[in-house]
Amino acid sequence: CVCVCVLSFTQVKRSDGRYLDVAYNGDAVLVNLGALMQWWTADVYLATPHRVLLPEETKKCFVRQSIAFFVHPDSDVVIECLDGSNKYPPCTAGEDTTMRLKRSYNTAV
Numbered sequence: 001c002v003c004v005c006v007l008s009f010t011q012v013k014r015s016d017g018r019y020l021d022v023a024y025n026g027d028a029v030l031v032n033l034g035a036l037m038q039w040w041t042a043d044v045y046l047a048t049p050h051r052v053l054l055p056e057e058t059k060k061c062f063v064r065q066s067i068a069f070f071v072h073p074d075s076d077v078v079i080e081c082l083d084g085s086n087k088y089p090p091c092t093a094g095e096d097t098t099m100r101l102k103r104s105y106n107t108a109v
Contacts (some may be wrong), residue, residue, distance in 0.1 A: 013049040036073070036096060039088045042081040072097070 010030060011019040022030060035047040073079070073092030081087050091099075 009054055010050060012051050013051075019051065034070075035100070036079055036093065039079055039096075040082050042083050042085045042087040044083075 002045040010022040012022060019104045027058060032050050033047050035043050035105055037045050038047040075097070078090055079088075079093055079096060080090035
């Protein structure tokens with residue numbers, strides 16, 4: 001028996017801090033953009049915080065599987081706003097990764 005889940009369980013965080021359910025669309029792929037894409041586009045595309053919840057009552061009925069696929073530029077690629085605005089100062093992808101790891105783990109990398 002193959003079952004197709006028609007529930008998303010994915011939520012995105014709104015600017016007011018509340019989470020909004022993402023509606024299921026079987027003809028679509030949900031893409032969560034990261035901070036580098038926000039940097040490159042000078043905030044045209046935003047890196048939206050998100051989460052995936054599996055409500056307790058659905059755990060008996062569904063097994064949820066996700067495939068995370070991360071793409072990152074080579075460490076020496078310079079990241080700068082594509083519109084020329086310099087909203088964010090240029091840096092390399094490697095410098096950005098190091099900065100985010102330090103921020104996440106509050107330690108030297």
